[in-house]
Amino acid sequence: MIKFKDVTKVFPPSTVALDTASFHVKPGEFVSIVGQSGSGKTTVIRLLTGEIRATRGRIEIGGWDITRIKKSALPILRRQIGVIFQDFKLLERKTVEENIAFALQVSGAGPKRIQEVTPQVLSIVGLQGKEDRYPVQLSGGEQQRVAIARALVHRPKVLLADEPTGNLDYKNTDDIIRLLLKINEFGTTVVLVSHDPKIVNSVKRRVITLSDGKIVSDQKVGRYNI
C-alpha cells in the first residue's frame, strides 16, 4: 500500500528532515510512526499527501509513484487518502454536516451522494444527532471525530493521522484511538504519527521509530520507549 524507498527530504538550505528512509506498509496494516519533535514524522505525512516532494528516493502509495506525480493528478491521489490533524482543521462557520458535505462538494459530488454519505460517516464516528452543531459547540474529541468523518467521505484506502490526539484529554484520546482501530478493522490502512508512548504502546501494532530523519527501528508489534 505504501512504499518508501531510500527517501530523503532536504529543506533549503541544508536541513535534512528525512534521511534515506525505507519502509513498506501492507494493505490493512496499522502502523505507528513515532519519534521526538523534529525527527521527521510530519515530513512523512506531508510527503504522502503530496504537499512536499522528496529530494531523493521513491514513494509509492496505492500503486501511485508520488515522487513523479503531476500536479493535476494530486487531487485524485488525495481522494484516496484521508488525513486528520492535531488541530482538526474544521471550518468554524460550518456545522458538522456542512463540514463533511464540504469535502464532498469540492470534489464534485452531487446532492444525492452527499445526503447518502454524510449520515454514513457520522454513524461510523458516532456523531448522529449532532449534525447541526458548530465546531465550537463540540468537545475536542467530537471535533476530531468530525475530522475523521470528513476524512472517510471518499472511502480512502489509507488514513493518515498526524498527532490526532495531541489536543485531547486521556478519555477522548482513548476514544479516538479505538475509532482508528475500528476503521482499520474495516480494511483501511492507518498510519498514526505520534510522539506519545502511552498511545503507541496501547495499540500494540507495528511501530516505526524515527530519530533525526532516520528510521532507527521497525518492530512488528512494537513499543515506543523514550
Added chain:
Amino acid sequence: MLLLDTYRVIKFAGQSFWRNIWLSIATIFIIILTLISVNAIVILNLVTQEIVTAVQEKIDISVYFQPGIEEIQIKEVESYLKSLSQVEAIKYKSAAENLAEFRLQNIDNPSIIESLAELEENPISATLNVTGKKLTDYESIIAVLDNSKYKNWIIDKNFETHRGYINRVQIISQNIQKVGIGLTATFTIIALLIVFNTIRVAIYTHREEVSIMKLVGASNHFIRSPFIVEGIIYAFVAMVLTVILLYPILQGIQPYLTNFFVGTNIDLIGFFANNFWQVFGLELLVVIFLNTISSSVAVNRYLQI
C-alpha cells in the same frame, strides 16, 4: 456535474464577496470610477464630433477665378477637383449669381450698389464652393490646387479665414482625448492593482478553506476558480452601478450641452440608448477581461496548490 461545479464555484465566490464586503465595495468603487472616466471620454468624443460636424457643415472653400477665365475652364477645374478623394461636393456659382448675391448682401449700402452700377463689367468672377469630407481635408485640397496647372487661373481662396477656427477645434478635441486617455489609463492601473490586492486578501481570508479543499482532494481548477469568478462579479456589479449612475448624470448635463452648443445635435441619452450594448457590453467585456487577468495573476502568485 459541470453545472453543479459551476454553481458551487459561483457560490464560493459569492461567499468570498460578502465575507470581505468593505473591500469588495472599495474595489467596485474604483472600477466604477474607471468606467465613469471611460464613459466621460465617450461623451467628450461625441460632443467634439458633433461640434466638428457642425463646423464642417458651415465650412467650404470658395475658389475665385481670374477675370477672363471662361466657364468651360472653370468646369475643367471642377472636374479635376471632383476626382480628388478628399472632396465631398462642389458647387459652381456663375459670375452673375455671385454678383446678385453680393448685391443682396449689400442692399443697405447704397455707395456699393451705386459703384456697381457705374461699372460696365461684372467685377466678381465665377466661383467654385468646395466641401471637404473631413476638416483635415481642406489643407490638402488647398495644397493640391496650389500645385496644379490651374493655379494661375485662381485669384483667391477664402479658406484662410476658417483655418484658425478649424485648428482650434482640432487642438481642443485632441487635448480632450489625451486627458481622457491619461485619466482612463490611470484609473485602469489603479483598478487592476486594487482587484489584485482584493483577491490576495480573499486568498488570505480563505486560507483555511483552501487548505481543507486541498486536503480532501478538490481539483486545482475548483480551488482557483472562485477567486477568478470573484473578479468577474466585481466587473458585473461595477458595470450595473455605472449604468445606474450614468443615466441621471446624462440627464443632468444634457440641457447644458444643448444650450451651450447651439446649432449642434448632441443627444447623449439617445446615443447611449441606441448604442447600449456596443458601449456598455464592450466595457463589461473589457473589465471582465482585465479583472480575470488581475485575479489570475494574484491566484498564481499567492495560492500555493
